[in-house]
Amino acid sequence: xxxxxxxxxxxxxxxxxxxxxIGSILLKLPYTTVASGSLSWYDSIFLSxxxxxxxxxxxxxxxGDSFTIYGKVVLALLIQIGGLGIVTIAVYVLVxxxxxxxxxxxxxxxxxxxxxxxxxxIKLVRSIIIVTFxxxxxxxxxxxxxxIQDFPFLEALGISAFHSISSFNNAGFDILxxxxxxxxxxxxxxxxxxxxxxxxxxxxxxVIRDILEKKNWKNLTLYSKxxxxxxxxxxxxxxxxxxxxxxxxxxxLQAMFQSVxxxxxxxxxxxxxxxxxxxxxxxxSFMFIGASPNSTGGGIKTTTIYVIFGSIISFLRxxxxxTHKRVIDHANRIKALVIAMLAFSITVIFFLxxxxxxxxxxxxxxxxxxxxxETFSAFGTVGLSTGITTEILPATKILLAILxxxxxxxxxxxxxIINKNWKQDYTGKIDYPKxxxxxx
Numbered sequence: 157x158x159x160x161x162x163x164x165x166x167x168x169x170x171x172x173x174x175x176x177x178i179g180s181i182l183l184k185l186p187y188t189t190v191a192s193g194s195l196s197w198y199d200s201i202f203l204s205x206x207x208x209x210x211x212x213x214x215x216x217x218x219x220g221d222s223f224t225i226y227g228k229v230v231l232a233l234l235i236q237i238g239g240l241g242i243v244t245i246a247v248y249v250l251v252x253x254x255x256x257x258x259x260x261x262x263x264x265x266x267x268x269x270x271x272x273x274x275x276x277x278i279k280l281v282r283s284i285i286i287v288t289f290x291x292x293x294x295x296x297x298x299x300x301x302x303x304i305q306d307f308p309f310l311e312a313l314g315i316s317a318f319h320s321i322s323s324f325n326n327a328g329f330d331i332l333x334x335x336x337x338x339x340x341x342x343x344x345x346x347x348x349x350x351x352x353x354x355x356x357x358x359x360x361x362x363v364i365r366d367i368l369e370k371k372n373w374k375n376l377t378l379y380s381k382x383x384x385x386x387x388x389x390x391x392x393x394x395x396x397x398x399x400x401x402x403x404x405x406x407x408x409l410q411a412m413f414q415s416v417x418x419x420x421x422x423x424x425x426x427x428x429x430x431x432x433x434x435x436x437x438x439x440x441s442f443m444f445i446g447a448s449p450n451s452t453g454g455g456i457k458t459t460t461i462y463v464i465f466g467s468i469i470s471f472l473r474x475x476x477x478x479t480h481k482r483v484i485d486h487a488n489r490i491k492a493l494v495i496a497m498l499a500f501s502i503t504v505i506f507f508l509x510x511x512x513x514x515x516x517x518x519x520x521x522x523x524x525x526x527x528x529x530e531t532f533s534a535f536g537t538v539g540l541s542t543g544i545t546t547e548i549l550p551a552t553k554i555l556l557a558i559l560x561x562x563x564x565x566x567x568x569x570x571x572x573i574i575n576k577n578w579k580q581d582y583t584g585k586i587d588y589p590k591x592x593x594x595x596x
Contacts (some may be wrong), residue, residue, distance in 0.1 A: 212539020
């Protein structure tokens with residue numbers, strides 16, 4: 157009998173799913189919480205999915221007060237594994253053990269990291285792991301300078317390590333209480349360090365390696381230049397919009413921090429439930445865009461939105477999409493549009509279903525906007541919330557967990573698993589006559 161081979165996409169999906177299941181079991185154990193008893197299966201599944209998908213949404217109001225050291229360590233490990241990806245970690249472990257990495261494993265890493273070829277995969281995996289731990293260690297040291305002023309040595313060390321892992325992996329979980337980083341909203345060192353960690357984790361491993369190797373803007377790849385430019389644009393524009401819309405509620409530092417964390421991480425130095433509905437819509441838009449490809453963040457990605465807007469402008473001008481003296485091909489433009497439309501459609505469908513489920517559950521104002529915000533936060537694996545996560549029904553917890561899973565893998569990956577033919581090249585098979593139809 158022929159040996160059955162699973163596609164790399166299925167293996168990637170199963171690896172994330174397996175870690176979520178294992179994480180759910182570990183979080184379900186009675187050692188997880190300070191109080192007697194254990195988490196419900198709904199809460200443990202939700203938290204495991206949120207951690208592995210590096211989202212940060214939590215049905216527990218205060219992780220720091222409710223979880224034991226064991227629970228916090230498990231959560232940190234799930235965040236780290238989810239951020240790096242189980243395939244990347246597994247291959248690195250095999251390299252350390254001296255086990256030969258074959259073509260199949262290299263191809264699997266290629267698909268997991270969305271690379272054009274499988275050449276140099278082992279070197280790339282090694283650099284990803286090493287750079288990640290170096291950045292997290294430095295970030296932990298800077299965090300420690302801040303937290304040692306308010307906590308005993310060992311507790312400050314633990315908080316610093318957890319916050320560093322959560323920041324770099326754009327997870328948004330914290331163990332400081334039920335108000336995220338609001339107590340440190342004016343602490344410049346912690347704010348800058350957290351923003352730096354979020355940005356570095358959000359631009360992606362490929363861009364980080366490109367910057368470290370090239371060390372010069374002119375020598376960077378086109379991909380890296382686009383990611384950096386769009387990231388800076390979104391940070392600046394987000395800061396200005398949030399400050400303008402919430403002029404009396406936020407400082408410039410708070411506005412900038414919220415702009416950085418809105419697209420990817422989910423930390424907050426202000427109470428966003430007090431923001432007006434226009435600001436929340438702006439934040440939803442930024443959460444939908446998200447981070448960059450091959451990063452620890454979610455969303456439709458910065459390069460996707462760049463190609464979409466570039467295509468619109470080039471179409472209106474009647475010219476091809478040219479950037480940095482390079483033409484973006486038609487396939488990339490179609491793919492960007494498909495990603496955005498699939499992502500938006502999936503999120504809206506989940507929003508409508510959750511709205512029906514929660515119709516008689518929530519009694520406070522702006523129910524629909526709060527659910528919309530929560531839904532887009534889940535898909536973008538952001539983790540920001542207006543405060544409704546602890547009140548949602550079990551069915552909603554499962555739906556949001558599924559949405560986080562889809563957001564972490566990406567709609568194209570999920571669709572590629574369902575439809576094996578979507579990536580096939582039909583060139584030279586059958587040519588049909590072209591026809592123009594009226595549109596618009």
